[in-house]
Amino acid sequence: MALGSVIIVGGGMAGFAAARELRARGFSGRVTIIDPEGMPYDRPPLSKDYLLGRKSPQQLLLADPAWFSEQDIAVVTGKAAALMPDEGIVLLADGRSLAADKIVLATGAVPRRLEIPGADTGSVLELRNRDDADKLRALLWPGVRLAIIGAGLIGAETASAALALGAQVTLIDPVSPPLVPAVGAHLAGRLHAMHAARGIEVITGVPAAITPDPSGSTITLAGGRTVSADQVLVGIGVAADTTLAAFAGLDTDNGILVDERQRSSHPNIYAVGDAARVRLPDGRLLRRAEHWEHARNTGATAAAALLGQELPNHGASWFWSDRHGVHVEGVGSMAGGGTVVVRERNGVPVASFRLDVAGYMLGCAAVDGGLLVRAARRIIDRAILVDPAKLADPDVDLRKMAR
Numbered sequence: 001m002a003l004g005s006v007i008i009v010g011g012g013m014a015g016f017a018a019a020r021e022l023r024a025r026g027f028s029g030r031v032t033i034i035d036p037e038g039m040p041y042d043r044p045p046l047s048k049d050y051l052l053g054r055k056s057p058q059q060l061l062l063a064d065p066a067w068f069s070e071q072d073i074a075v076v077t078g079k080a081a082a083l084m085p086d087e088g089i090v091l092l093a094d095g096r097s098l099a100a101d102k103i104v105l106a107t108g109a110v111p112r113r114l115e116i117p118g119a120d121t122g123s124v125l126e127l128r129n130r131d132d133a134d135k136l137r138a139l140l141w142p143g144v145r146l147a148i149i150g151a152g153l154i155g156a157e158t159a160s161a162a163l164a165l166g167a168q169v170t171l172i173d174p175v176s177p178p179l180v181p182a183v184g185a186h187l188a189g190r191l192h193a194m195h196a197a198r199g200i201e202v203i204t205g206v207p208a209a210i211t212p213d214p215s216g217s218t219i220t221l222a223g224g225r226t227v228s229a230d231q232v233l234v235g236i237g238v239a240a241d242t243t244l245a246a247f248a249g250l251d252t253d254n255g256i257l258v259d260e261r262q263r264s265s266h267p268n269i270y271a272v273g274d275a276a277r278v279r280l281p282d283g284r285l286l287r288r289a290e291h292w293e294h295a296r297n298t299g300a301t302a303a304a305a306l307l308g309q310e311l312p313n314h315g316a317s318w319f320w321s322d323r324h325g326v327h328v329e330g331v332g333s334m335a336g337g338g339t340v341v342v343r344e345r346n347g348v349p350v351a352s353f354r355l356d357v358a359g360y361m362l363g364c365a366a367v368d369g370g371l372l373v374r375a376a377r378r379i380i381d382r383a384i385l386v387d388p389a390k391l392a393d394p395d396v397d398l399r400k401m402a403r
Ligand SMILES: Cc1cc2nc3c(=O)[nH]c(=O)nc-3n(C[C@H](O)[C@H](O)[C@H](O)COP(=O)(O)OP(=O)(O)OC[C@H]3O[C@@H](n4cnc5c(N)ncnc54)[C@H](O)[C@@H]3O)c2cc1C
Pocket: 009, 010, 011, 012, 013, 014, 015, 016, 034, 035, 036, 037, 042, 043, 044, 045, 046, 047, 078, 079, 080, 081, 106, 107, 108, 109, 127, 128, 129, 154, 241, 244, 272, 273, 274, 275, 290, 291, 292, 293, 295, 318, 319, 320, 321, 322
């Protein structure tokens, strides 16, 4: 039976990309996006330009409202409360129900909660959506003492933005340096050291409790050290939002399990973006990705699959991050074994490469090296054998090696 209608639950990058690709690929049936936050908007600026006040809410939107009218894509403001997969029905929390031939779950992820006493009080901040960013921004006046628990991508970006807004920032993480699996040890060390060099107090420690006090909160670390702060933000990663899928009986395991077509364990339901995790035909589960481009790519794949078209080939996964005026990019995977080659300029690491035993590149990360990472991506995707000595040489243009 020809596809006549699609409901997309979640209007983040993955849901938006699925809708946009359905239309770009010629689908003329009904497309509906459901999201309690209304018009689809972009999240990466929330810890960067939006937090800094350099982007307006309007500038966060993934497309102008007029575009949705032109494309005949309905955006329903509401929260999906339950699914009836066999019938293709989505029940909304306000009592409405919508039906379609296929449903795409693009519910994203939710911040991980710190499981320590005091972490569940309403005063502890997190940063996942626009309301979180608005709340945080309103509290960031010059001199405010902000303690951030978690120095990963979001924690580090927020620390950098808060510092720029005049806050006194303390950054706490049990691991030093964090982000080794994302960018390799050398770049992780360089990036982490930038915090202290810019005036952030960096503490390696494990938070054990958060206690409200008259002027804010006191964080007690294992070992007894305490940190006083006016505001506490927790940024310790996210968990896939599988609530709807699990309730509907779909297979989940740290993500809604999907095949390479983004199809879940029910033939009527697809899942994309941060919420989805690929299960290979042999049962092995891939690591779930939590990056913007992955969200966009999986939305496109789901659209192609829904229309019975050839699946796009996206190649190695890519992400970026910005902090303290530097731009970080990574492609492929820096986590795991193999050989690590570091490229330094004037004794400072600028890029890292991970090679397998045969010398093929598996991953690359760089600071202020967008062109280099793009070339590395081509090397990974085309499985070009590379000379480690050339990778390490800052005067060798990687683009020549990628031809
Ligand atoms: C502050 C921040 C900064 C980031 N910076 C970067 C970066 O620099 N580089 C990078 O590569 N990635 C970055 N990311 C990650 C990137 O934004 C995510 O990977 C991407 O947003 C995932 O898209 P998604 O559509 O899967 O999920 P989301 O963007 O989380 O969207 C999910 C949507 O589903 C909706 N939803 C959930 N449950 C329901 C329901 N029951 N009914 C209806 N709707 C529902 C939510 O309201 C939400 O709008 C950042 C993320 C954050 C939060």
